[in-house]
Amino acid sequence: MGFLGLEEKVTWGILIATYLYLGGLAGGAFLRGSVAHILSREDRSYRVFARSGIYVGTVAIIAGFIPLLFTASGVSTGLVAAGLFTPLIGTFIPRLCPEFRGMLNRVTELMKVEKAVENFDIPLIIGEIILVFAYLLTVVETRGFATVVSGVLSGAFWVGFIVIGILIPVILWLLVKLRESPKLYQPVNFALIYLSFILVLIGGFALRYIVLFGETALSFTCQHL
Numbered sequence: 001m002g003f004l005g006l007e008e009k010v011t012w013g014i015l016i017a018t019y020l021y022l023g024g025l026a027g028g029a030f031l032r033g034s035v036a037h038i039l040s041r042e043d044r045s046y047r048v049f050a051r052s053g054i055y056v057g058t059v060a061i062i063a064g065f066i067p068l069l070f071t072a073s074g075v076s077t078g079l080v081a082a083g084l085f086t087p088l089i090g091t092f093i094p095r096l097c098p099e100f101r102g103m104l105n106r107v108t109e110l111m112k113v114e115k116a117v118e119n120f121d122i123p124l125i126i127g128e129i130i131l132v133f134a135y136l137l138t139v140v141e142t143r144g145f146a147t148v149v150s151g152v153l154s155g156a157f158w159v160g161f162i163v164i165g166i167l168i169p170v171i172l173w174l175l176v177k178l179r180e181s182p183k184l185y186q187p188v189n190f191a192l193i194y195l196s197f198i199l200v201l202i203g204g205f206a207l208r209y210i211v212l213f214g215e216t217a218l219s220f221t222c223q224h225l
């Protein structure tokens with residue numbers, strides 16, 4: 001017997017395999033584009049490689065709309081990760097990108113950028129929860145549904161994804177909105193935003209864990225019908 005009392009053999013469908021392939025391809029393309037962008041400061045000929053990496057990565061992400069839920073979550077977590085690591089890179093690796101270090105000294109501009117990240121991410125978070133429940137409704141009579149909602153994965157679903165990854169970030173976003181006037185740029189507002197970024201990343205991981213093992217339970221059910 002394996003995880004969750006299922007067989008040792010884990011069965012994932014072609015959609016998951018395709019998504020993982022395209023996700024890895026997109027990540028590799030963007031990494032190549034990022035490295036080329038850094039090198040283009042010294043040699044402008046690298047700019048074409050930077051652009052091709054961005055174009056290929058974008059097309060791969062769009063093509064990976066097989067599981068739309070994963071795509072929405074990927075965009076959300078990628079967005080907040082970029083916002084979260086902007087000050088960290090500027091503080092600990094300032095030579096990697098001097099502009100990051102300079103922004104740390106311009107608090108108003110930094111808060112404007114981070115608030116924009118959070119404002120873009122909130123609709124993605126809402127979209128995620130709609131997609132999750134839409135997906136669950138399609139498998140409501142299966143063992144996978146019971147496993148996620150009330151079974152062994154229920155803690156990861158309700159606490160890890162719904163509470164930590166969805167509800168608390170939205171509440172923190174509302175708190176920042178309420179504190180906008182008259183003192184938006186207080187340290188506590190930065191803390192609230194960065195905490196919400198961290199929680200969204202945790203929720204994104206919980207979502208993938210739930211879906212992959214939920215799919216395993218669903219596949220096990222289908223094989224024994």
